[in-house]
Amino acid sequence: MTSARIPCSTREMKAAIEAVPISERWQTETVYEMLAETAASRGEARALSFQIRSGPKDRAETLTWAELGAQVTRAANLFRALGAGPEDGIAYLLPNSNETVYTLLGGVTAGVVCPINPLLEVGQIASILRETGARILVTLAPFPKSDVAEKAHAAAMFAPELQTILEVDLKRYLSPPLSWLIPVMRPRLDIRHGKRVANLNEEMAKQPGDRLTFAETGGADRVAANFHTGGTTGMPKIARHRQRGMVYNGKVATMDVIRPDDVLICPLPLFHVLGAYPILMSCVAAGAHLVLPTPAGYRGEGVLDNFWALVERWRVSFMVMVPTAATALLQREVKHDISSLRYAICGSAPLPVELFRRFERTCGVKILEGYGMTEATCLVSINPPEGERKIGSVGLPIPYTHVRILDCQQDGEVNRECGTDEIGEICIGNPAVFPGYREEARNFGLFTRPGHLLRTGDMGRLDADGYLWITGRLKDLIIRGGHNIDPGLIEEALMGHSAVAFVGAIGQPDAVAGELPCAYVELRDDASITEAELLDYAREHIPERAAVPKHLEIVDELPKTAVGKVFKPALRKRAIHRVYAGALADAGVDASVEVVEDKTRGLVVRAGGPGGREAVARVLGELPLPWEHAG
Template identity: 45%
Template sequence: MSDRTIHSLADIERLESTPLDQRLEGFDSSYDVFRRAAKAWPDAPALSFLPQGSADEAALTVSYKELFSNITRAANLFHTLGVGASDVVSYLLPNLPQTHFALWGGQAAGIVNPINPLLEAEQIAALLNEVSCKVLVTLGRSAGPELWDKVVQLRGKVPSLQAVLVVNESAPEEGALSFDIELLKMPADHLLSGRRIKRDDICAYFHTGGTTGTPKTARHSHGNELANAWCGTVAVDLGPGDTLLCGLPLFHVNGVIVTGLTAFMAGSHVLLAGPQGYRNRAMLAQFWQLVERFRITTFSAVPTVYAALMSVPRGEADLSSLRFGICGAAPMPAALIRQFEQSTGIRILEGYGLTEGTCISAINPRDGERRPGSIGLRIPYQQMKPVILDEQGVYVRDCAVDEIGVLTISGPNVFAGYMQEEANRKLWIDGRWLNTGDLARRDADGYFWLTGRQKELIIRGGHNIDPAVIEEALMRHPAVQLAAAVGKPDRYAGELPVAYVTLHEGASVSQEELIDYARTAIPERAAVPGEIFVVGSLPLTAVGKVFKPHLRNDATEHVLRTVLAPCVQQASEWQVSVEPHPVHGVYARIVLTAPQPLHSEITQAIDEAMAGFSLKYEVTWVAA
């Protein structure tokens, strides 16, 4: 049996008989990964880039020797701009070769801070100020006019910002430098700083996705990233003969670690399938041709991408190189796994990860039994367990087998905490176990099963309903492509389940038919949704997760429009919106137009109608 074979938890425990320090001998930083790769595989392809994500265009390929040289140049460029070990290099970039140069060069010089370029200028400025960004790498006006406009808006709002570098610009705007030109001025064979990087040095600040509230800034150390990357190479058995397609953004840990550092540690080849990755529909339409041309062996994606790929014709494309796909950025309905595997013949390894755990925390064993719907086994060297907490979030006990509790993790991949100290309160259990905020159970064989987030449970009259029960059932309907279930407020039950679905191309089904189907497909009567909305698309985060807060807000608006309609008949105009709130989570804004003498009467009626809801709200009057 190979040392890297993983059939079961026993194999993971066998791997752990060798200390992790021994596994990582010779690696003290991410920079060491590229130094070693350049020596071991100097002429092998490290990165290939398709400017348009098209299967028939010429690819720009960067060897491991060239990649290491450019990372070293980037580190030296940042150093000359005043970046030290505790200073921050932020980047606002799509998926480009230069993104990797800035990412890993930033870690060699100081601390790198990837930021989602789709955010608004005010949000970006707030994140840059949070980390006291010293250097920003982005696109210039000709390469990225919309992004450059954001940079122009925020430059005066970030006092710590000393330099802006622009990619793919030969003649940058005043006040900016050309990243590509300046790189060529730097030495490529050594670090000018002479820095000796240690494993516990902070190397990255990642802002969380914000699906559960205001984004927080997670601190990663070099040791965190090295441990997670090594576990990734073992989990999917990567080597120099593998090619990984990167379609997820390089401001997210999945793109950076799974189809980034993990691949480079193994000497594998990474294909950047266009600047926009999976967000480029043209790339998705040619996905199977890309697999054939580049002999792709694996890729990582979210459930929405797998659902979309089922509708992409495969034609005569040779897919024999593809060993499996990885899904770990969001729970994947078991029905979708079965549909995809039956349709394509390609295995899916479903896993689980979070920014706070660097990236990967669990995955189904590639050599052993895959249990659809589970997130698989924990990775080596990281412990994982569900626990029972009291109402104050204090540890009570570990969960029994198949008992649902709050999922906790502990190990070398687990971060040291957020930059914001207030965000670290109640984050740790007994000092070393990270509270992930997810609910899960562990079966007798060590497989973990997510049962939702603490805030995603639908609580109907004190009865907990797992949204996955509804989603799994609806996904089995032949017309349904994706489903998402949330709770809508109810004055009597607290919450009632409601669902949103998208349909396969060309499919048609009514709300009534879906509800009738749900009554037979969902074994739990209380979980049957009273409403099922057929929509053209589900709201997604930047990395393709279904953004459930938006759906919950939409469901709440539907309820309030019905509840408030009798109260506001005397108003000439009115509307209600449900919005995020920093203190209350969400709140309702009710805006009305009516003669002033009627304000008191209408307000009283609204107060009576809203009395049964825990939702905070405010009434605003607009002059007639």
């Protein structure tokens, strides 16, 4: 086996790595094998730390790799003892905690783990439990200021295959006097589903931690996870993940990037692929130390205010963030020693160029922007830690990942391959690409013919150096801070109003979230209603708050295609013009704005006028789309 670590800093170095077959890089087939290897070699080193409160001196629970290995073993043994087989669903509806890690890794080992976003509505949670055939659900015990337990037990009523609910009581992380108050403040639930309910830690303690009580079967090709995608709105799709993809995400990230002595702080949720795979699995593969600050991560009380103090406390070398977190952190002065910090890994949405530069300049940390998706078991490309980083690109495809820019028909038939810097659909192949959604009907046209490459639905280009640039989306999803919102949900709700004839919902650019939902409405003849009244109607009828439009505008007539379909590219240009012109006006900068189509960059903003180039750059550099000065 070849174990030499080669820095992936140029296309040539990537080719050098790939000259060695992946089968010779590692023989590890399963996540549990990867964990066992690390527990054996790094047994007494710190593996996992969780603190329920955000203060730099607040109590934390830390496990060594030997201890984490034992806890994951107990969890896997428990799930099997409760009747879950290798093809049965083991769901978790949890914020971050050490138990979330036990459940994720133990669920992958014993069956098919199914992470569920606790922010989803009860109907969506129940739908995922049914679709994945979950037999076990791990969730929170009733806890003050949390509705997770309430949602879990309500959803369980509509999940006939669910047999057992295992609860995690966060009280154990608290010290007196707070821990004394929990029994008094704990919400009381009216449980009617008839499922067995038990305490996760108490049940795990009954299981051996030194060995699995069953033999792993299926190896690298076994589907061991079902992650929902499609975001926080609508009924999500279920993406199936194989063990080989999880191991690949861990092993590739350790190729001279993440080292055993590294400390990663991850305030992102472990129900999302970014936290679960490139971050957690790379720690498992490298034997690095993972720190989870509060159950809610960046949304946790005091986390942003205490973030730099936490970096100092844990001597963090890698931080993980999204653009919204970067914006918030720049508003906090760096008063602590963060000299240990080497890199900030950023994903989920494009990072505005000016924000990128300000963050690096202010915090003295190198940002590595990446690109991934649930269907690829996450990571596809990342700006290299060494060598050239092209700001605005999402870097080079990671080792053993191949990206092609193609022109495809709806059924996946490839018309042709696009040339250098020519925009087309991003199609990818690597060991982690998923085998498809659980619902077969959703797999039509998902892979190319020929080649069986995954069609991402994202539009982009490859430059002459092999760097990948995202220019737009073939699909119309609105991506708000990393959450996917189906515009059809907004359109369907607004179309329910008797005054509405047509609706076009799109994502408008936003400096913090990347995109925010926006709706343009054409009224029926002789109808009379105000935009404020329609917004009130939207708030009442759209089931997810994140999908409620931040801007709603009534227009005389929506642009339409020859067959009467709303032409959304024209709406996007209109929204971009409004947002960019408004930002300049709000800043007191006198400049004209034009939105044009560029063959290599997609939609580009041109701005210029008496305000001057420097003033325009200061304002537009905060926004996500490419722009240029009109001269």
